[in-house]
Amino acid sequence: MILTAEKISRSFPRGSREFYALQETDITLAGGRMTVLQGRSGSGKTTLLNILAGLQSPSSGRVLAQMTRGAEDGSVQGEMAPAATDLYSLDDKELSRFRNDHYGIVPQGQSAVAALSVLENIMLPGTVYSQDVNLPEKAQALMERMGIADLKNAFPKELSGGEMRRMSIARAMIRDPQVLFADEPASDLDDENRDTVFSILREIADEGKAVLVVTHERCARNYADEVYQMDAGALRLA
Ligand SMILES: Nc1ncnc2c1ncn2[C@@H]1O[C@H](COP(=O)(O)OP(=O)(O)OP(=O)(O)O)[C@@H](O)[C@H]1O
Ligand SMILES: [Mg+2]
Incomplete structure (x- = not known):
């Protein structure tokens, strides 16, 4: 999938003025690429991620999702590429379904x-719209990949911070999405767990997914195809 945001912005009333959490921004995410977004607290990173992720509508602009028929490099193949989906032209139900599918x-x-147990948490997105008979096997494979298979019957409060993050990534991957969004997936982790999380996200991009990672960790740059810096709602390539 290629996800293109065109002139998106987001403002909120603050006092007597409009406060721009996100100034007018263009950004493209493509399959096979890992994009890292950095910036100070309050600079608008989550706002941008949420708009791309279909969780928060922009004040202006649009977000277009172009299916690419499994092309690993994200290129549009063939002459009959399907029409792009304009995310915020969908109604709430359609958008919810779109998120769950993609x-x-x-x-x-x-x-x-x-x-819910670790296993149940991971399977949850796969139970909302569909009854996939292979769900337990998929969850098992993801838990093994994330190194948390022995914790399948544990409850979230029993997990370490690193185990919790890996569980969240497994849950996000259960529907085999085309785009993975991760907002501060490595905060409060030790160096080893942090590197594990970024390596997993890199691998997921290498498998053809588009990956957007918001993080304060400078080392994330070492894993990224492109790095953006957010400063008071303004996005620029770092
Ligand atoms: N619903 C809202 N109403 C009003 N202001 C908001 C709202 N959501 C976010 N903001 C403001 O927009 C700005 C950007 O918030 P955002 O959550 O995108 O920052 P961030 O870069 O993700 O910060 P952090 O690194 O702390 O997570 C902040 O000043 C925040 O107070
Ligand atoms: Mg944030």
Whole structure:
């Protein structure tokens, strides 16, 4: 998939003025590429990620998703490329379905369901719209890949920070999405766990997914195809 944001912005009323969390921005994410987004706290990183991820509508502009029929490099193949989907022209139900079908999202902070086991948390996105008979096997394979297979029956409160992040990535990958969004997936981790998380995200990009990572960690640059810097709502290539 190629995801293109055209002139997107997001403002909020603050006092008597409009505050621009995101100034007018163009950005493209493509299959096979890992894009890293850095910047100070409050600079608008999550706002941009959420707009691309179909979680928060922009004040202006649009987000277009172009399917690429599995082309690993994200190029549009053939003469009959399907029409792009304009995310925010979809209604809430359609957009929710689109996210479930095409996106994996690792939100900022803790997002596990406390009452569900690791296995159940990972399978959750695969139970919303579909009944995939292979779901337990897919979850098992992902847990093995993330090194948390022995924790399948544990509950989120029993996990370390690194295990929790890897569980969140497994959950985001359960529907085999074309785009993976990860918002601060390595915050508060030690160096080894941090490197593990970035290596996994790099591998996922190498398998043909588009990956967007918001992170404060400078070492993330070593894994990225491109690095953007966000400064007071303004995006630039670093
Ligand atoms: N719903 C909202 N209403 C008003 N202001 C908001 C809203 N959401 C975000 N903001 C403001 O927009 C700015 C950008 O927020 P955002 O969450 O995108 O920052 P961030 O770069 O992800 O920060 P952090 O690194 O701390 O996660 C902040 O000043 C925030 O207060
Ligand atoms: Mg944020």
